Every structure is written in C-alpha cells, then in structure tokens.
Amino acid sequence: MxxxxxxxxxxxxxxxxxxxxxxxxxxxxxxxxxxxxxxxxxxxxxxxxxxxxxxxxxxxxxxxxxxxxxxxxxxxxxxxxxxxxxxxxxxxxxxxxxxxxxxxxxxxTDLEQEAELQAAQDKKRWTKFLKKALGHEDDSSGIGTGRGR
Structure with a gap:
C-alpha cells in the first residue's frame, strides 16, 4: 500500500x-x-x-x-x-x-458528564480547525507558535 x-x-x-x-x-x-x-x-x-x-x-x-x-x-x-x-x-x-x-x-445518562464530554469534543474540533486554518496542522507545540517563521 x-x-x-x-x-x-x-x-x-x-x-x-x-x-x-x-x-x-x-x-x-x-x-x-x-x-x-x-x-x-x-x-x-x-x-x-x-x-x-x-x-x-x-x-x-x-x-x-x-x-x-x-x-x-x-x-x-x-x-x-x-x-x-x-x-x-x-x-x-x-x-x-x-x-x-x-x-x-x-x-x-449523566447529564453533567455528557455536557463536559460535549464541551471537550467541541474544544478539540475548534482547536483542530484553528490549527488547520493557521497552517499549524503538524505543529504539536500549539496554536500561534509559528509566527515569525
């Protein structure tokens, strides 16, 4: 393959x-x-x-x-x-x-736990989106650290 x-x-x-x-x-x-x-x-x-x-x-x-x-x-x-x-x-x-x-x-379901899980998933998707939008897809050091390259 x-x-x-x-x-x-x-x-x-x-x-x-x-x-x-x-x-x-x-x-x-x-x-x-x-x-x-x-x-x-x-x-x-x-x-x-x-x-x-x-x-x-x-x-x-x-x-x-x-x-x-x-x-x-x-x-x-x-x-x-x-x-x-x-x-x-x-x-x-x-x-x-x-x-x-x-x-x-x-x-x-435990509604509080479900809300926490949903919030964590939303944060993960948002972070992934921002990394992709800012061109830091492969940057494991975090968002915004690529400035000045």
Whole structure:
C-alpha cells in the first residue's frame, strides 16, 4: 500500500460522521473470540433499561471493542498490507465504531458528564480547525507558535 493510501484510510476512520449509514458487522473477531456483534447490540438496545448484570457485560464488550479498534488501526498504520486489506480493516473499524456508538447511547445518562464530554469534543474540533486554518496542522507545540517563521 502506498503512503497516501494509508493516510486516506486513517483519515476515513477518524472522520466525523464516518459511521453514518454504516452497518454493524454481523460477526467479528474481538480479542481472539468470535462475537455475533449485530445480534448482541440489537438485543441490548431493544430493552428499555439494561439490567445490572448486563451492564457489566456491555462495559466489558465496549472495552474489548475499543481495544480491537486500536489494534486494527495500528495494522493500517504499521503493517505491510495491501490497500484492499486496509480497506477491509477500515470497514471493520467503522463497523466497530457504529457498534460502540450504539452501546454508548444505552440507558440513563449523566447529564453533567455528557455536557463536559460535549464541551471537550467541541474544544478539540475548534482547536483542530484553528490549527488547520493557521497552517499549524503538524505543529504539536500549539496554536500561534509559528509566527515569525
């Protein structure tokens, strides 16, 4: 895979709204274990509330899915794979993200925590926008430090 293709795939999996219209994979291997992911998410989501015993299972599933996402992203970043293999991995990552979104939106939410999370995400998007607008995309030292170059 060429470097520009690798960057395209990485950008695609990190894109805001990448999961819109994406399907949750029917079956996926997570941490060496095959999981019927779409059925699991559907069964959990169809309940009004998640029972306490199920909450622990859901939290463990989310943790495993996040770990699997990181490992698959690293394969795109570091492994010597074909573009087709990379695309398949990217589709799987987007499916994992879709499942995580569905599982994150379960049950009652802590409104204060949700507001803090939203504010943090807004700040991150705003900072990224400013860096890009000011031409400091690759500048890890902060906004405005590039003056006088």
């Amino acid at each position: 060429q470097e520009f293709q690798r960057k395209q795939l990485l950008e695609r999996i990190e894109r805001e709204g990448a999961t819109v219209g994406a399907d949750i994979p029917d079956e996926i291997e997570v941490q060496g274990e095959s999981i019927d992911l779409s059925t699991f998410v559907f069964e959990i989501k169809r309940r009004d509330t998640v029972p306490k015993g199920e909450r622990e299972r859901v939290e463990q599933a989310k943790k495993n899915l996040r770990r699997e996402r990181i490992q698959r992203k690293q394969r795109i970043e570091e492994d010597d794979i074909t573009f087709e293999e990379g695309e398949a991995i990217a589709r799987a990552i987007i499916g994992i993200d879709r499942a995580l979104n569905a599982l994150e939106n379960l049950g009652p």
